[in-house]
Amino acid sequence: MKRNILPFGIIAIVGIFISIIVFYVGVHQRDDIRLAEENGGEPVEEQGEVATDPEEIFSSSCASCHGQDLSGGAGPDLTSVGSSLSAEDIHNIIMNGQGAMPGGLVGNEEADVLAEWLSEMK
CATH class of the missing domain: 1.20.5 (Single alpha-helices involved in coiled-coils or other helix-helix interfaces)
Known part of the structure; x- marks a missing residue:
């Protein structure tokens, strides 16, 4: 066969x-x-990929938990976060996390941009 x-x-x-x-x-x-x-x-970050628009950074990294309009959701309301936290405090929370929020969701430079923007929310 x-x-x-x-x-x-x-x-x-x-x-x-x-x-x-x-x-x-x-x-x-x-x-x-x-x-x-x-x-x-x-992870190694590529040079030149740092976003400088805080709303763009927030939309891509934070809005899924904090809401597109900062009103909260799975994460707390951030509409008046600047009245209780300084930019440095916000930066530390972004980088290190707090509660259920993990740290390091964005790079250091992007965290600076976000912290400065969020500290103006009063």
């Missing part, structure tokens, strides 16, 4: 290509992991 080996050949070729793709992706991830380890385990 003669068996057709064509399906087995196709499976072998596809397997080889998948192995090459996985290897190629893994090599680049190894470099990213090494750079992160050299940076103390923190």
